[in-house]
Amino acid sequence: MVLRTISEGLSDAISDYISSNPASKSNHENASQYLPGGNTRSVLYTSPFPITFVFANGITLSSADGCTYLDFLGEYTAGLFGHSNEQIKNAIQDAVESGWGFGGVGVWEGQLARRVCERFGIERCRFTNSGTEANLMAIAVAKVVTHKKKILVFGGAYHGSVLAFPSTELQSPLNVPHEFIVGPYNDIKYIQSLQKDLTITNDLAAILVEQMQGAGGCHAASPEFLQSLRELADNTKSILIFDEVMTSRLHPGGLQSYHGVKPDMTTLGKYLAGGSSFGCFGGKEEIMKAFDEGRSDGGLVLSHPGTFNNNVISMRAGCVALEILTDDVLVEMNTLGEGMRKELNELCINYGVQERMWVTGVGSLMALHFGERKEGDDFREYVEVKDKDAEDLFWFWMIENGVYLARRGFVALTIEHRKEHVERFLEVAEGFLKTWAHVFR
The missing domain is CATH 3.90.1150.10 (Aspartate Aminotransferase, domain 1)
Known part of the structure; x- marks a missing residue:
């Protein structure tokens, strides 16, 4: 029938x-x-x-x-290497055999940081356990260094479990309580209109955007839209953050490399530790030096602890993963x-x-x-x-x-x-x- x-x-x-x-x-x-x-x-x-x-x-x-x-x-998107890549399997086994949970610095986090920074054109970075954490840290440091409060995001965006914006009218009730402005995605006229609103531009700390909205239906931003965000950030002295947790796998150097629009900060995650827990935020040295506990210039020092930020398995697997991913x-x-x-x-x-x-x-x-x-x-x-x-x-x-x-x-x-x-x-x-x-x- x-x-x-x-x-x-x-x-x-x-x-x-x-x-x-x-x-x-x-x-x-x-x-x-x-x-x-x-x-x-x-x-x-x-x-x-x-x-x-x-x-x-x-x-x-x-x-x-x-x-x-x-x-x-x-x-x-985190399983980019499949379920049983032999090289990643061996790297994890090596990490297990050498012991884990040192409670101290290991050799692999510095090597992974070099690989990440060189691949994505990032000057300095820090590791986290997920893309959610990476975006939370990027927003937090942006507010601290700019001394401003408002964060511009876009309807349809998903930046993590406490940073979800299904539409311009709807936010997740679990979102962290920042002062979010939720604008329409890929709308250049809207961005131009913001330039005239001093109540926003005078207090804009950061612009957080995916160059293609993953959870929002795989809609890609136009190069013109991304350039308008770069101009808005420059004009307001706010920090442009590209969430490349998903999109960094879409082009060597990430979509920012493809479009030729350079953010101030980038967040990463998903596949970059070969399938193990991982997140990363980084960007310009002038921003990231706030996390340098050893600085001697008397400048701002922020604390970024995290038990598993440098977990041996993720660090070791990540180094091998980036070697595989030519x-x-x-x-x-x-x-x-x-x-x-x-x-x-x-x-x-x-x-x-x-x-x-x-x-x-x-x-x-x-x-x-x-x-x-x-x-x-x-x-x-x-x-x-x-x-x-x-x-x-x-x-x-x-x-x-x-x-x-x-x-x-x-x-x-x-x-x-x-x-x-x-x-x-x-x-x-x-x-x-x-x-x-x-x-x-």
Whole structure:
């Protein structure tokens, strides 16, 4: 029988999912007795329950129910090296065998700092445990050194679990209590209007922006927008912070290198420790010297403790990870992603659903959108375009056919992906369109 509506298809897909994953269901129920929602990382929750994984290798994931999936989520960009890179595995083993938790300085943090600074054109940096911490520290030091309070961010941005701005009208209730100004993303006219508002410009400490909004739907900023932020920062003597936690993998030197717009500070994280916990903030020496406890010029000294800032495993794995990730390797992965996104959009056009389903992104990162597309308006806030039922149905379809991605349609390739893996994704996606395109039109 041909299903007539997306809601009918979604209902059946959920029933099939439940019956096919009894072990995952049981694990979720058991975990829920101790963990609210059955998890300790909200982005991994999916209704009616998430898949429980027990093993990973290369680009495959194996579930508690004996299913194997091609991994197109890539640990939300942190799994850039796949699940079993031999060189990173050896580096972690070396770190374990040499002991960990020194409570003192090790040899590897200085070496990793050199590699990070040279790759991204950063003068000085400090390490943290996550991108969230890196952004928190960057904002904090910006306020201290500028003696100002306001922070300009943008609707659709995600800078960490306590720095989330789903839209210009909506902030996470868990956000830290800074004086945020939430502007529309990629809107040059808005930035120009701010120049005239002295109540803002006179007290603007920092501008924090992603050059492509990852969690916000993989929408990329225009070079003109980024340049307007550089000019605003210069005119207001505020600090321009590029959040490259996700985007640093999209071009050698990060997207700031691609666009040729230089920030005052950069935040990093995700993949840079080979999959281990990691974050980094850094920038101009005149800013970062505030963390130099040994300075003798009588200037400002800030304390930045953190038990695991220099944890041996992350430091050692990070050094090896940056050796593996040559410019050629990075370019090859992003070129594969560009082709994949192009072919997905061509499928949508071929099936006549391009106004209801489309793909945005840069390089190896992309997001599938389901909703009402407006011509020339790809930069609306992500929350405005969603057709949740269609988005969910697509996810269940991909899962049923052995392809794992984020429920929200987010895809991140790894250096382990090859053309044949992308072709399998496209094959399964086309199967979805063959079945459901008539409903989208």
